[in-house]
């Protein structure tokens with residue numbers, strides 16, 4: 181479970197970004213956050229994951245009973261939080277497969293487990309690269325090195341699958357995906373959903389939500405959740421945009 | 429006059445560099461106090477044949493002259509045409525001179541080992557005459573060693589289609605200056621210069637590279653990176669001269685530095701070029717810290733901050749060599765880097 185209460189954040193220069201965000205995501209739930217460009221969706225994910233650009237002014241973020249705001253970035257991840265980035269960066273020189281393994285072993289160390297065995301790791305990789313229809317380039321190349329926009333997004337989902345988080349926050353994972361890739365990535369997300377896990381999707385479009393059905397939809401605007409509803413809200417937003425909300 | 433005397437008389441006429449001498453502008457002046465040049469002994473006999481012109485009469489660099497003045501003998505070696513050779517070069521005396529004649533089509537890889545003498549001042553000079561179609565790889569990657577003051581001068585004369593590679597991993601402490609005088613005298617000769625400095629303490633490392641494009645279709649590539657800690661200081665002066673009538677010359681220089689401490693310093697001299705229209709040249713010089721977004725990305729996947737930093741530093745360091753074709757020097761250096769942490 182993830183519970184974000186009254187979260188306020190600002191940049192180093194004092195610019196206020198999030199102005200009191202409240203979201204509670206129960207195990208087994210899928211939430212979608214929509215909202216105009218610049219409303220603070222990516223900032224929300226980065227702030228809860230510990231990105232150094234965002235200063236926490238107030239509020240709490242509880243992941244399965246633990247307040248994670250005091251934790252190091254890596255331990256928030258190890259405790260079960262995963263952020264799929266809107267713009268994944270490239271780290272050439274570090275092989276994607278080595279990176280995945282390092283990440284997984286970090287989590288295992290955090291949980292007091294020993295390093296994963298070759299055979300077990302290879303099986304995991306095999307399972308998810310075939311589920312996500314990813315070829316060898318994804319394995320042997322540097323992290324996101326020379327990947328297209330869509331390939332980077334798919335690689336984020338591979339990381340999510342391997343790391344098996346409790347709460348996955350996916351920032352515009354659908355942007356840049358072609359029609360087939362969207363279907364494949366959605367399959368990956370649905371595959372990881374179990375009654376113990378939760379997903380928060382940030383998206384601008386209904387089409388991802390056709391595949392990954394949200395239980396709740398929230399509208400974030402100017403750093404605040406201004407409206408929440410069921411899946412029908414996304415359809416209405418798709419039709420009418422955001423302008424009507426203030427009038428309501 | 430033998431070489432020693434010639435070198436001495438040239439030295440006397442140019443003298444120790446004055447403060448603010450253009451080629452020594454970043455070098456700590458106080459180090460000159462350790463240098464004491466005396467007239468060479470009379471009874472020295474000289475055996476280098478006239479075919480090897482060492483350029484003494486026009487030499488402007490004292491670091492090229494001092495080893496000649498004080499060395500006891502020149503180590504001379506010929507690599508036969510089309511031979512394949514690997515070897516190590518190791519100076520045993522404080523002052524040494526080595527001359528390699530690499531004949532046509534030979535393929536040579538040489539590791540330069542450090543002079544282990546911990547004396548106040550050591551200086552060595554390495555000359556290479558590389559004939560047509562020959563390949564020369566020179567590399568150094570010595571483990572930590574302290575030099576009170578060390579000069580190393582490398583002079584290479586390359587004939588047509590000769591290919592020269594110089595790879596260096598520098599982690600020594602102390603004060604040293606390496607100069608490279610590279611003459612691309614034959615068409616289609618190339619030089620690829622890769623250097624990584626990983627320094628700490630009060631280390632002073634100074635590099636002076638001069639590439640003379642004396643023939644058309646010649647190429648040079650310089651890729652230099654440093655990761656500096658403590659009060660270490662690197663200077664890099666890479667000058668490129670392009671002769672008249674030398675068309676289609678290609679020159680690239682890229683210098684990137686990461687300073688891990690406030691007191692570390694890097695000085696890069698703006699590239700000096702004498703060129704005409706038919707030279708393609710690129711250069712870049714950046715200085716910064718590790719990329720914060722990359723650090724965040726790695727950590728957001730569970731990797732701790734220290735490890736994330738190590739990964740990115742190793743990445744930054746390895747990139748100096750990773751795009752090269754496999755060679756003894758490349759593999760050795762990458763191996764050392766990868767196994768450090």
Ligand SMILES: Nc1ncnc2c1ncn2[C@@H]1O[C@H](COP(=O)(O)OP(=O)(O)OP(=O)(O)O)[C@@H](O)[C@H]1O
Pocket residue numbers: 191197215216217218219220221222223224233266
């Ligand atoms: N590190 C930062 N430095 C400067 N400004 C920032 C930073 N992070 C966020 N902002 C600003 O905060 C606001 C919210 O940005 P954010 O990226 O969270 O928007 P978003 O809702 O994800 O938008 P989009 O739909 O375009 O992805 C924007 O005005 C943005 O310019």
Ligand SMILES: [Mg+2]
Pocket residue numbers: 221222223266351
């Ligand atoms: Mg965004």
